[in-house]
Amino acid sequence: MAASQPLRGPAPTVSLLRDTAVGTGPAVAAVLVSGVLGVEGLWPALAGLLAGALVAHLIARLWIGQAAALATWIIGLGGGEEGRRPALVLGSALEWVMWPALDLARRARRAERQAALQSRRLKTVLDALSDPVLLVDARGTIVDANKAARRTFGLDRTGVPFARATRDPGVTAALRAALEAGNASTVVFSPVDDRLRRFAARIQPTESPDGSRGAVLALREQSEQLLIERMRSDFVANASHEIKTPLAAIIGIVETLRGPARDDPAAREMFLATLADEANRMRRLVDDLLSLSQIELAAHRPPATRVSLADVLQETLARMRPVADAGKVRLVLDAPPSLPDVVADADQLHQLLGNLIDNAIKYGGPDKDVRIEVRLLDAAPATAGPVAGRPAVEIAVVDQGEGIAPEHLPRLTERFYRVDKGRSRKVGGTGLGLAIVKHIVRRHQGHLAIESELGRGSRFAVFLPLPAEGDHGTVTVRS
Ligand SMILES: Nc1ncnc2c1ncn2[C@@H]1O[C@H](COP(=O)(O)OP(=O)(O)OP(=O)(O)O)[C@@H](O)[C@H]1O
Ligand SMILES: [Mg+2]
Structure with missing residues (x-):
């Protein structure tokens, strides 16, 4: 009975006494009337009994009718409808049932509303998680999934077996162990149709509302980590390959020099020249790898020194002029008469410009111009990544070479x-120049934009902020 709800209506004993009084009233009245009128014999008693039975019958009918109405109303309460309360005879003892029933129903409804609110809140929290969370029943069927899980596994409805959504034998076996033996575990898996993604799934057995065992699967996406691991192993494989090629040539030449070319001065000279080329190539590769790792190490320390852009340009051009002459290329500088200082790492700026001019000379072809165009911008274009809309200097290296097909630009x-x-190998390239450029630009919180058209040439533009602020540099490509 509801403790907070005081009992309402008359106490049953009071109501019982009243109904007894009403029921026996006619019999008492008959006896009194016959006494006053002086009627004797069995008739007054019989008449009183009959009248009493009739009144008792009517009272009983009234009670049964009200009890039935009350029962129907209580059933309605159970179904959630409060409806109209049954009209009870004034002071009926049935009120002792009606009010607690009403109180109970209201409490149940409040509890239901609160449970619904809690469940909605829980759903909002789960949907806000960026990691997938799933609930499966004893048969391994998904009964609930948050937004991330639905997106990840393309679930447009629940009721799908988890094994079918992931199609990975390892995670399926771990789920079975959780459902059958109650074992919690963590498994790493990649969905069969998307091996580029990887998840760590924490599988926790749980009890379903029907008392059977279910499981909660909390997944954490590790795809980015997987990508980094792949990139690292690709890098090691590529670097080893790049080193192996000149090394094999050097070993071959040394053997030839020791053997067949031993006593042939002309051949020896030729082989020694190739040996020097290959050794230089290896040194360039090691130098590039070292500078790449140094730039990466300093990636989170933005440069803090003021550097004269005019000086950097002049020095780089002076350094690159012999290379341009050797490649029969004319270097043309197109810059405003005065240039501001930039907050930069001077060595890295030299390296950046040197790499772009070197490419333009190498791939621009002989008897062509390579233009170095410098522009001061009040607001860099919207395509300039983190520099967009900010004061910037644009340094573009433009060649008139064969250009680059659009499919290569993003890579x-x-x-x-x-x-x-x-x-590229023939012209001595290691394939690291633009990677170095990208990392230098990123460290300077700038932007590299590459535009190229087959048969017409390429334009590699670097935007550097003036003054340096903002976040990381990015690359856009256009053809
Ligand atoms: N100006 C350009 N015109 C045409 N292709 C270019 C140009 N610059 C770069 N490329 C292409 O992009 C590739 C990558 O350039 P990157 O500078 O990274 O390497 P590389 O020049 O081959 O070697 P490295 O610069 O390490 O000596 C080059 O191999 C070349 O195919
Ligand atoms: Mg290069």
């Missing part, structure tokens, strides 16, 4: 990526 700044491997 140019990957380590060891070369459009034409053989050609």
Whole structure:
């Protein structure tokens, strides 16, 4: 009975006494009337009994009718409808049932509302998680899934077996162990149809509302980590390969020099020249790898020194002029008469410009111009990543070479990526130049934009902020 709800209506004994009084009233009245009128014999008693039975019958009918109405109303309460309360005879003892029933129903409804609110809250929290969370029943069927899980596994409804959503034998076996033996575990798996993604799934047995065992699966996506691991192993494989090629040539030449070319001065000279080329190539590769790792090490320490852009440009051009002359290329500087200082790492700026000019000379072809165009911008274009809309200096290296096909543009700044491997090797490329450029630009919180058209040439533009603020540099490509 509801403790907070005081009992309402008359106490049953009072109501019982009243009904007894009403029921026996006619009999008492008959006896009194016959006494006054002086009627004797069996008739007054019989008449009183009959009248009493009639009144008792009517009272009983009234009670049964009200009890039935009350029962119907209570059933309605159970179904959630309060409806109209039954009209009880004034002071009926049935009120002792009606009010607690009403109180109970209201409490149940409040509890239901609160449970619904809790469940909605829990759903909001789970949907806000970026990691997938799933609930499965004893048969391994998904009975609930948060937004991330639905997105990840393309679930447009529940009721799908978890094994079918992931199709990975390892996680299926771990789920079975959780459901059958109550074992909690963590498994790492990749969905069969998307091996580029990886998840760590924490599987926790739980009890379903029907008392059977179910399980909660909390997944954590590790795809980015997987990508980094792949990139690292690709890098090691590529770097080893790049080192192995000149090394094999050096070993071959040394053997030839020791053997067949031993007593042939002309051949020896030729082989020694190749040996020097290959050794230089290895040194360039090691130098590039070292500078790449140094730039990466300093990636989170933005440069803090003021550097004269005019000086950097002049020095780089002076350094690159002999290379341009050797490649029969004319270097043309197109810059405003006075240039501001930039907050930069001077060595890295030299390296950045040197790499871009070197590429333009190498891939621009002989008897062509390579233009270095410098522009001061009040607001960099919207495509300039983190520099967009801010005061910036744009340094573009423009060549008139063969250009680059659009499909290669997004990959140019990957380590060891070369459009034409053989050609790049022949001109002494290691495939690390643009990767170095990208990392330097990023460290300077700038932006690298590459535009190229086959048959017309390429334009590599670097935007550096003036003054340096903002976040990381990015690369956009356009053809
Ligand atoms: N100006 C350009 N014109 C045409 N292709 C280019 C140009 N710059 C770069 N590339 C292409 O992009 C590839 C990657 O350039 P990157 O500078 O990273 O390497 P590389 O020049 O081959 O070697 P490295 O610069 O390490 O000596 C080059 O191999 C070349 O195919
Ligand atoms: Mg290069």
